[in-house]
Amino acid sequence: MKAAVVYHFFPHYRAAVLRELLRSAAHEYVLVADERPWDPSIKPWTVEDKARFIPATCHRLISPFLFQKGLIRLGLRRDIEAIIYLGNPYFVSTWISALVARLAGKRILFWTHGWTHSDRGAKGWFRRMFYRLAHGLLLYGHSAKISGLAHGFAPEKLHVVYNSLDYDHQRRAQSSVSAAELEELRSRMFEHPHHPIAVCSARLTRACRFDLLLEAQDFLRRQGHAVNVLLIGDGPERAQLEAIARERNLPVHFYGACYDEETLARLLMTARLTVSPGKVGLTAIQSLAYGVPVITHDDFSRQGPEWEAIIPGRSGDFFRHGDVADLANRIRDWTTGQPRSAGDCNGLLERFYNPGFQRRAIDRAVSGRPADDLFWIKEAA
Numbered sequence: 001m002k003a004a005v006v007y008h009f010f011p012h013y014r015a016a017v018l019r020e021l022l023r024s025a026a027h028e029y030v031l032v033a034d035e036r037p038w039d040p041s042i043k044p045w046t047v048e049d050k051a052r053f054i055p056a057t058c059h060r061l062i063s064p065f066l067f068q069k070g071l072i073r074l075g076l077r078r079d080i081e082a083i084i085y086l087g088n089p090y091f092v093s094t095w096i097s098a099l100v101a102r103l104a105g106k107r108i109l110f111w112t113h114g115w116t117h118s119d120r121g122a123k124g125w126f127r128r129m130f131y132r133l134a135h136g137l138l139l140y141g142h143s144a145k146i147s148g149l150a151h152g153f154a155p156e157k158l159h160v161v162y163n164s165l166d167y168d169h170q171r172r173a174q175s176s177v178s179a180a181e182l183e184e185l186r187s188r189m190f191e192h193p194h195h196p197i198a199v200c201s202a203r204l205t206r207a208c209r210f211d212l213l214l215e216a217q218d219f220l221r222r223q224g225h226a227v228n229v230l231l232i233g234d235g236p237e238r239a240q241l242e243a244i245a246r247e248r249n250l251p252v253h254f255y256g257a258c259y260d261e262e263t264l265a266r267l268l269m270t271a272r273l274t275v276s277p278g279k280v281g282l283t284a285i286q287s288l289a290y291g292v293p294v295i296t297h298d299d300f301s302r303q304g305p306e307w308e309a310i311i312p313g314r315s316g317d318f319f320r321h322g323d324v325a326d327l328a329n330r331i332r333d334w335t336t337g338q339p340r341s342a343g344d345c346n347g348l349l350e351r352f353y354n355p356g357f358q359r360r361a362i363d364r365a366v367s368g369r370p371a372d373d374l375f376w377i378k379e380a381a
């Protein structure tokens with residue numbers, strides 16, 4: 001089948017799975033998006049194969065609504081048999097295009113987080129009606145599938161495809177790092193490089209609650225357990241976080257934004273653990289790929305679906321939401337004694353959270369085969 005994948009724009013972290021889809025032997029994929037970066041805080045990815053790319057300009061309506069030109073025409077194209085849309089119900093053009101495409105006999109899929117929290121009332125009804133336009137949903141995790149079942153969606157239409165970064169590139173980057181390089185990097189960043197490092201690579205926004213991480217760091221210092229903090233990223237909260245670190249004389253290194261995988265590998269591998277206090281998403285997948293366990297909070301209704309990749313006691317832990325003392329205790333537990341084995345961290349990534357698995361799961365959904373948990377068991381074997 002010839003299948004189109006429609007996004008408002010392609011962010012850099014989607015590059016690996018999109019390249020994997022373009023290499024698929026099962027279907028011929030074409031990519032549809034605006035050539036302009038729609039969110040200035042996210043680095044865009046430019047499709048290299050222009051023959052497999054269809055430009056579709058986006059226009060902002062009253063926030064949060066968006067309209068994308070060319071999608072109605074896409075829904076009527078005779079050579080395209082299936083369309084995968086970014087499953088955002090606030091994209092007005094997707095409603096129209098999906099309906100037109102269904103009437104034209106095409107297979108429609110929505111690639112979406114699905115239900116990350118309980119939607120009630122008009123908002124919940126709005127989301128359910130949107131999802132019912134599709135023949136199936138491509139979901140990031142099993143929690144979303146469980147919620148979909150609770151909302152009356154058929155299990156065979158709820159395909160769990162997980163999420164991923166460029167796992168092969170990450171493995172190559174990891175293998176090129178030496179212990180001497182990590183020691184030298186720790187010494188450059190911190191006055192006391194022998195103290196364990198807690199890291200997080202993410203945009204410095206209020207939602208990430210890095211103030212809780214600095215409070216936990218201060219809490220531990222007063223108890224005699226020193227921890228260095230490394231923040232990789234930039235954002236509107238940086239000045240406020242820098243002020244907290246200065247006022248409390250905390251050893252915090254603000255590296256700034258970084259998109260180079262080899263550099264990210266070295267920075268993350270200096271640390272004993274990643275701490276993402278407010279929420280966690282692809283940050284967890286990135287960290288686990290380098291053998292670094294992840295700590296985040298336990299209110300999963302406020303989490304990204306990637307929390308499912310964390311196995312408590314093996315690849316990370318969960319602290320009580322908003323509880324600084326509990327966060328500090330978890331950090332102490334994971335920065336005392338010997339570091340965990342890298343194999344404990346990336347086992348699920350090897351099986352599921354990688355572009356190859358995503359491509360196979362998406363191929364299956366495009367083919368019209370029902371979602372089947374036996375597929376995951378076979379893939380994991």
